[in-house]
Amino acid sequence: MTVLTSVETYRIAVPLKKPFKTALRTVEAAEAVIVHLATQDGRSGFGEAPPTHVITGDTLDAIEQAIQLIGTGLIGMDLRRRDQLFDKLHKTLVGNTSAKAAVDMALYDLIAQQAGMPLTQFLGGYHEAIETDYTVSVNAPAEMAEDAAVCERAGFTVLKVKVGIDSSENDFSRIQAIRKRVGDKATLRLDANQGWDPKSAVRIINRMEAAGFNIELIEQPVPAHDIEGLKFVTDRTLTPIMADESVFSPVDARRVLEMRAADLINIKLMKAGGIHRAMKINALAESFGVPCMTGSMIETKLGLSAAAHFAASQPNITRFDFDAPLMLKEDLVPGGIQYSGKDIRFSDEPGLGIDAGRFLETLRERRG
């Protein structure tokens, strides 16, 4: 019998190489709660949850307490009864999607280990390897153009450009400066992080279309709650529009899909509450002919391993925004996915492929 026997949490903080700036926040370090689930037969499963207050509402203390509450309820349960575990996980408390995602990742890590397969194969195994974009933080146009050029030189072919922090006029200048600097080759996707209102979004997008900036897609142009506004933008522009902060749950996804309010959905484990719900959102989107991207918050390679194993498993997930670990000054996570520039590969190790002994040693040292 593979029964869950314990849950423990650790806190970590890893500084970023350069501050990460969006319309919603500036981040200088990746903070997270790490969860470790152990089983009767001596296996370890790991998960991670960062406190992204401005998006999920989750703080470090709240995440830690929610993980303890959920984890304690799962002790004694059998990993082979997968849907019982996830049912319990989601019914223990409402909200708290980051804590749920951390526990969900650790459970999937264990379930795939028990099945003897890498998690991505266990979930579907569609893509053998994937490529990530790289984010250009929102700053003055000249600095963004320089950052974009650095990314391009480092081999990234898809740049995700953050906009929406001040006026849409300035955003036009930002993209103009970047296009001028990197030329036509790079794929540019923009993320306004809710920073525009519907009418100015239509105006700026139409202007960029007329200027021939060739933008691949625009993420979350308007505030998260404004689904009618999102549809207003989608209906009046040719550039594909992606819902991010507007879609946390499968219920949110169904509303956006039924209204045809967006052309694409960005699924993140921290919004969905983990892989179990992320699979449901993706299946719904697929049934509407809407492809998905998978992204992350500012997370370490642990959270990104779970996200990448999920994303690579599904044919409907066609875009990958997995650059967060590349922004960190150090990598605390032994094993997991392997980065080589923009390329992400998976090992043949079962589950998430984390070296449990070494990782626990690091976590305990840091706890002091």
Ligand code: MG
């Ligand atoms: Mg986004």
